[in-house]
Amino acid sequence: MTKTTATTDAPKPVTKTTTAGEGGFNAKYTYAEQGETYYNDGRELDLLSHIFSLPHLHSLRNNPPAILHEIDLFATRRYLMNIGSLKGRIITTLLATHAPRTSIELGGYVGYSTILFASAVRDAVGPEARYYCVEANPVFAAIIMALVDLAGLRDTVRVLVGESTMWIKKLEQDRVLENGKVDFLFLDHVKSMYTRDLKVLESLGMVKEGAVLVADNMVKPGNPEYHRWVNAAPEEKRGMVEKTKGRGEPANVVDGLEGDPELSYTSEWVESWEPQGVRDAIEITRVLGRG
Numbered sequence: 001m002t003k004t005t006a007t008t009d010a011p012k013p014v015t016k017t018t019t020a021g022e023g024g025f026n027a028k029y030t031y032a033e034q035g036e037t038y039y040n041d042g043r044e045l046d047l048l049s050h051i052f053s054l055p056h057l058h059s060l061r062n063n064p065p066a067i068l069h070e071i072d073l074f075a076t077r078r079y080l081m082n083i084g085s086l087k088g089r090i091i092t093t094l095l096a097t098h099a100p101r102t103s104i105e106l107g108g109y110v111g112y113s114t115i116l117f118a119s120a121v122r123d124a125v126g127p128e129a130r131y132y133c134v135e136a137n138p139v140f141a142a143i144i145m146a147l148v149d150l151a152g153l154r155d156t157v158r159v160l161v162g163e164s165t166m167w168i169k170k171l172e173q174d175r176v177l178e179n180g181k182v183d184f185l186f187l188d189h190v191k192s193m194y195t196r197d198l199k200v201l202e203s204l205g206m207v208k209e210g211a212v213l214v215a216d217n218m219v220k221p222g223n224p225e226y227h228r229w230v231n232a233a234p235e236e237k238r239g240m241v242e243k244t245k246g247r248g249e250p251a252n253v254v255d256g257l258e259g260d261p262e263l264s265y266t267s268e269w270v271e272s273w274e275p276q277g278v279r280d281a282i283e284i285t286r287v288l289g290r291g
């Protein structure tokens with residue numbers, strides 16, 4: 001893997017791609033093609049009914065891998081917008097060593113990544129691990145809760161139903177997080193909101209030094225704005241913030257929460273595959289600290 005580091009003195013960094021995706025698509029399950037209508041057409045509730053009517057349901061209880069297997073199998077017939085096993089494995093490998101005590105996931109859908117990552121975090125940290133999954137769609141959130149309960153992860157996962165920016169601010173106001181900060185952030189909701197929500201977290205002082213941020217779908221469909229923010233040196237970010245001043249609030253800024261340009265990051269771009277066999281990449285960003 002190659003890395004880029006953004007520090008005050010660094011020239012504008014260039015992120016290089018890794019070769020992680022060059023082995024070809026070799027997932028155990030190939031999801032059905034995405035198609036034009038690919039979510040919120042009843043398939044998510046069909047998944048839930050399917051899982052709870054399986055004759056071997058009892059073997060799924062407290063068994064995250066068995067539940068993920070059933071979700072993957074279902075998605076070979078009807079596409080589901082899950083992270084999938086290949087990108088998922090890169091992230092669980094990271095979680096095993098990073099062992100974050102406090103995690104936030106933005107965009108949970110039917111809970112595939114929630115179950116995969118929360119069980120990895122619980123294995124790495126133990127019962128004190130906390131995994132907050134934010135999901136805007138109340139039906140999807142209810143599905144996540146049912147599957148998280150089946151997986152035996154209810155003590156680790158808290159599903160927050162509603163819009164991400166609102167929840168980030170509420171977590172801060174209600175002093176919910178340990179030390180008020182996040183150790184692991186997984187961004188997988190509306191692509192245009194990655195930068196905006198990261199800036200809110202930065203502005204509220206919720207991004208811990210040493211934390212890891214993982215952004216999905218950096219190729220499909222891509223997110224140049226987010227990539228630029230996490231790879232810019234503080235000086236460049238100061239310039240970006242300065243430029244927007246006096247011009248009204250840009251779309252990626254909430255209530256004047258324009259981010260913390262002094263936070264330095266180092267990023268890895270990791271190529272991989274969507275579970276239906278389409279090329280993608282995740283961006284893994286480590287928080288070096290301020291200044």
Ligand SMILES: C[S@@+](CC[C@H](N)C(=O)[O-])C[C@H]1O[C@@H](n2cnc3c(N)ncnc32)[C@H](O)[C@@H]1O
Binds near residue numbers: 107163
């Ligand atoms: C790609 S799916 C998430 C997939 C999931 N992380 C996985 O890999 O299993 C994106 C989800 O983000 C949710 N979402 C979109 N905008 C959101 C927002 N602003 N706040 C919270 N959730 C949001 C959508 O309802 C959808 O369920």
